[in-house]
Amino acid sequence: MTNINECNTYFGPDSLKKYFDPDSQPPLPLVELPPHLNPYYEDGVRIYAKMMTMHPANNVKAMPAMNMLETSVVPGETERIIEYSSGSTVISMSMVARVMHGVNDTRAFLSNKTSDAKLKLMQFFGLDITLFGGPSQPEPIDERGGIQSARRQAMESDKIVNPNQYENSNNWQSHIRWTGPQIFKQLPEINVLCAGMGTSGTMTGLGTYFKGVKPSVHRLGVCTAPGDRVPGPRSYALMRPVEFPWKEAVDTIEEVGSLESYTLSLNLCREGLVCGPSSGFNLQGLFQTLEKRKAEGTLSELSGPDGKTHCVFLCCDLPYQYIGEYFQKLGDEQFHPIRNERLTKVDLHRYDESWERDALEVLPQFYGSPRTLAQCQLSEIVLKTQNRVLDLRKPLDFYAWHLPGSMNLPLSSVGPHTPSPFSDPGVLEAQWVELEKIFTDDVLVSDLGRHHILVVCYDGDSARVATSVLRAKGVEADSVRGGHRALKMYGIGNESPVAAKEPLGATISVAPVPLE
Known part of the structure; x- marks a missing residue:
């Protein structure tokens, strides 16, 4: 095994070829499990994970x-x-x-x-x-x-x-060429080698290699338990027709179930050794052999001159493509519940900061007027014909003062003292359901769709939700950041005798929408 790239750097037009070529790479990592992951640590057993997942292709194959x-x-x-x-x-x-x-x-x-x-x-x-x-x-x-x-x-x-991994001897010989020499160079003290058996290529190659360089290494092959399944490996019954010389490459066989495989894989991932279920499968096979040996009093027979038993198991692939299976196999008790999970069914549309308008932008952009009422009379403010203002506040608040030309769409889920929908999941759920219900009215949406809509509420957050829903319906809509409170802060929304003389605007009547 050549090892010419200790800096793990790849240059030139053929850099990707070098990156994939094991002869141009440092050995893939070999990582000892800490004592809390190794139940046999006090028995003199040291366990190491060979991280085949660290190849550029991220798997042992x-x-x-x-x-x-x-x-x-x-x-x-x-x-x-x-x-x-x-x-x-x-x-x-x-x-x-x-x-x-x-x-x-x-x-x-x-x-x-x-x-x-x-x-x-x-x-x-x-x-x-x-x-x-x-x-x-x-x-x-x-x-x-x-x-x-x-x-x-x-x-x-x-x-x-068709390379045909099931019959091609270059499958298992790759581990004689690369994987075996890497492990032996990294851990010449090795006493036990453990790998799963699917095509049997990995175990055949490694078992054959160590039989030649260190015959004392105990070679452990792992098969799936009858009637069970772990992605990759096979049951012992399905190994019989495999033509590779795997029987000469193993000393013992362990059969492992999926529950233990997924559990150990999950534990390894959470401790920083990210690997898939077949990796937990291999580790469980090793645990079973060690437990049997310990019960029989023969564990020490596996140890080397230093009195320790150095065991290597292969981490074969990554867990991400099996995430759903982890939840199916292991159950909810292995995973923290999702807080506010109710929000996965509401507030499903995107938001964009460009849809939130500053309060000082409202008059010049939607009315073509100066930025504050201090610079003009309210009677001079006229909504541009292509624009519409939708006010979500309660009718009494709307009638007290509103932007000229506004339409009142009072929501039952919006009030002057209602918490922000982004701080209270129940409020967000109620508002989103109500808005979705209202905007299933094709006539209303079609009418709104002919204009650029500005949505106003008390503090801006409910209007932001409404804007998200309207945008999802194809309506060009924006909201006022900070809502009526921000308008009032800038002297736009101050209630005054002048304001009271202004037209009250239109009201859109909607029935309350109960949550299901």
Whole structure:
């Protein structure tokens, strides 16, 4: 293993190729779990996470993708990559194909039972997706499944490459080439190696490598418990048709369920080791072996000359595409409740600071008048024909004083002493529901839509909510920042005998809208 870039810096026209090439990178991190994450610390066990997630492709399948495409892509001839993959392998292939080989067309064959989040992730990375029915993890030799379909398509054209991770020995040999040497260089004291088994490539490669360089290393493979599922690994029953020499690469097998896998992954993530469920799966397999050994009194047989047992497990991918599954598997007790969750169903439209007008802008911009009443008579203030003013205050307050030409739309949820909707979720919910109900009136919205609307309330916040709703309906609307109180502060909204002589304006009658 070459290690020529300790500064982890990549220059030149081929910088991305160097960035993806393990021979141009420092080793991926190996991180010891602190004692509070290691229940066997007092037994002399040291546990280390090999962070395969820190490769540019963010998953353990980057190494096989590099190795398989290096030997299968024909420069100037290969135009398309096809692979049956549940996610990480084909996503890595798509990036490696572009970066290392200039091939932009990577197609993913996968199960129709794949989660929507994972499908969107593949689309995000530019993959062309074809779904197949049947088992989510078909046997590699099943002619009815997507694995063999990908193989047949590649056989029909020299321009198509199907690396076929299930049969390609360059899959598992990538870990002899890169992952194994990295771990051994970082931790020559290693006593136990633990990896999950899907295609079995990771375990086959690592197990074969350590059998050669340090035969004393105990090689632990982890399979899913019967009838259970963790993304990536397979059950022991589904391992039987896999053609890789995995049986010679493992010493023991553990079977692990999804609940423990997701729980441990969540714990690792919260402690700063961000990794997906298959990483928790691997750690649980290691815990089970250590617990059995401790119960049998044979744990010390795994230790090295220093009297410690140094164990490495692989962190294989990231958790983000599985977020929904964490909540499904683990239940609400693992997560803090969302405060004010009621707001997820209301106040759904965008806001924009440019829709809030300063009180001093109102007269010159909507009336074409000086900035304050001190500079003119109220009778001189005339609303521009293209503008309308919508006042949300109570009728008595509206009649006492309002901007000339205003229309009163009194809201039952708005009053002179009502808290700001942005400080009281109940007020926001009530106002938004009421406004949404009012503005389902197509005639009203159509009429308002022919004008530029200025919305006024007591303190500006309710008008801001109304502006958001109106804008969502296609109405050009603004609000007065600070509302009537700000207008009054600048001498615009002062109640006076002069103001009392002004026309009262129009009133729009609306029925109260109860919350459901």
